[in-house]
Amino acid sequence: MIPEQNRFESDPDEALEADPRLPAGWTVDTPDPADRFDVARLTHLLRDHERHGRGWAGSGVDDVLVEVSEHGLKMRENVVVRDPDGDIHAWGSVHDRSVGRMLFVHVVQRDLPGDVADRCSEVLFDWAAAQARSVGAARGLETQQIDTGAFQGDDRQARWLSGAGFERVRTWxxxxxxxxxxxxELVPDPRHWSADGVVFRLVRRTDASLPDEGDLREVHEVLEGAFVDHFNSSEETFEEFVHRLREDPGHRWDHWWLAELTDEDEPQPVGALVGTVSESAHGPDGSYVSYLGVLEAARGRGVAKGLLRTIIADAARRGRDRVGLEVDADSPTGAAGLYTSMGWTTKYVTESWHLDVPVG
Known part of the structure; x- marks a missing residue:
C-alpha cells in the first residue's frame, strides 16, 4: 500500500531562496541515508535532544531512518545544517501527515554558541514554512498547519517556537x-476472548500470514470515527494510515486488535487498539498503545478497558515489563481517569505547538 507522491520541495536552495546568513563555510543541504556518518550524527543529535528534554534518550538509528530513508521519503523531506567540515549541527524533518496537517521535527545541537544556534533554528523554521506552502498547494489548501512538539520545560525550544509565531495549543x-x-491472566487469551457481548480479537491473517485487509480497514474506520471530534483530528486515507504505522520501528501485525459487539446477527466493530513494541537495550522490552479508539455508540460497554486489559495480558505473555501510552491532558472524554485507575502514571510531559501558514 503506497501513498501518493511526495508533495514537498526536495531542493533546500529552492525552498529557502534567500541567503541563510550562516557562519562562513556553513551550508544547508539534505542528509544522506546511505552515509553512516550522517545517520550516526542525526541519531546523536536526536538522543541528546531527548536527554535534555526528559532525562533519557529512547530513539535510535531505526527512528532516524524512518525520517530519512528512501521508504520514509515517500511522505517526508529533510534538511540539515553543516559546518565547514561537513558535520551536522541542526536537523529539520517534515511529514505530510494528513490533510492540512504537517508534522515538523526541529533539532539543534545543544551546545552551539547562542547566536549560531539561533540562526540554525531560523533556517529550519524558514525551510518548514516553505515546505508547508508546497504541501498545502499540492493538496489544494488555502492554509497549511505546521504541527511540532517540545518537551515541557525546554525553555530554548519554547523561545524559538514562540518567536517563530507558533502557539502552544495542547499538553500531553x-x-x-x-x-x-x-x-x-487478566484475560482468557489476548488473541481472542469475549465478555458482556463484546469480542476482543487480533486482526485476522491470510494464508500468507499477512493481515486481512478487511480487518485493517475496520481498524482505520473505527479510529477515524472515534477521533473525528477530538483535538486536531484530520482526515487520513487508509493508504496513508497503513503506510505510516508500518514505518514505526516497533510495528507488529500481531499487536492490532479489534473489539466487536455481538448484539446483532453480524459482529459490529466498535473499538480498535494498535500497539507497538518499545525495544530496550538495557532490559525487557515494553508494549506501547499507539492508538486506542471506541465509537461513541459503544462507550460505556467496557470496550476501552477490555482492550487495555488485552494489551497488558499480551505484554505479560511476552515477558515485557511495561505498557506506555500518550493521553491528551485536556481531553473531555475522561481517558486520563481510566488510565490512572488502571495503574498508569505520568513519566514526562510534552507540548504541541501549531502555526498556520497561508499557502498562497
Missing amino acids: WQMSRSVTLDEV
Missing part, C-alpha cells in the same frame, strides 16, 4: 504502567 501526558507476569 506520557504515561507508563508496570506489567507483572501474573497479569497474563
Whole structure:
C-alpha cells in the first residue's frame, strides 16, 4: 500500500531562496541515508535532544531512518545544517501527515554558541514554512498547519517556537504502567476472548500470514470515527494510515486488535487498539498503545478497558515489563481517569505547538 507522491520541495536552495546568513563555510543541504556518518550524527543529535528534554534518550538509528530513508521519503523531506567540515549541527524533518496537517521535527545541537544556534533554528523554521506552502498547494489548501512538539520545560525550544509565531495549543501526558507476569491472566487469551457481548480479537491473517485487509480497514474506520471530534483530528486515507504505522520501528501485525459487539446477527466493530513494541537495550522490552479508539455508540460497554486489559495480558505473555501510552491532558472524554485507575502514571510531559501558514 503506497501513498501518493511526495508533495514537498526536495531542493533546500529552492525552498529557502534567500541567503541563510550562516557562519562562513556553513551550508544547508539534505542528509544522506546511505552515509553512516550522517545517520550516526542525526541519531546523536536526536538522543541528546531527548536527554535534555526528559532525562533519557529512547530513539535510535531505526527512528532516524524512518525520517530519512528512501521508504520514509515517500511522505517526508529533510534538511540539515553543516559546518565547514561537513558535520551536522541542526536537523529539520517534515511529514505530510494528513490533510492540512504537517508534522515538523526541529533539532539543534545543544551546545552551539547562542547566536549560531539561533540562526540554525531560523533556517529550519524558514525551510518548514516553505515546505508547508508546497504541501498545502499540492493538496489544494488555502492554509497549511505546521504541527511540532517540545518537551515541557525546554525553555530554548519554547523561545524559538514562540518567536517563530507558533502557539502552544495542547499538553500531553506520557504515561507508563508496570506489567507483572501474573497479569497474563487478566484475560482468557489476548488473541481472542469475549465478555458482556463484546469480542476482543487480533486482526485476522491470510494464508500468507499477512493481515486481512478487511480487518485493517475496520481498524482505520473505527479510529477515524472515534477521533473525528477530538483535538486536531484530520482526515487520513487508509493508504496513508497503513503506510505510516508500518514505518514505526516497533510495528507488529500481531499487536492490532479489534473489539466487536455481538448484539446483532453480524459482529459490529466498535473499538480498535494498535500497539507497538518499545525495544530496550538495557532490559525487557515494553508494549506501547499507539492508538486506542471506541465509537461513541459503544462507550460505556467496557470496550476501552477490555482492550487495555488485552494489551497488558499480551505484554505479560511476552515477558515485557511495561505498557506506555500518550493521553491528551485536556481531553473531555475522561481517558486520563481510566488510565490512572488502571495503574498508569505520568513519566514526562510534552507540548504541541501549531502555526498556520497561508499557502498562497
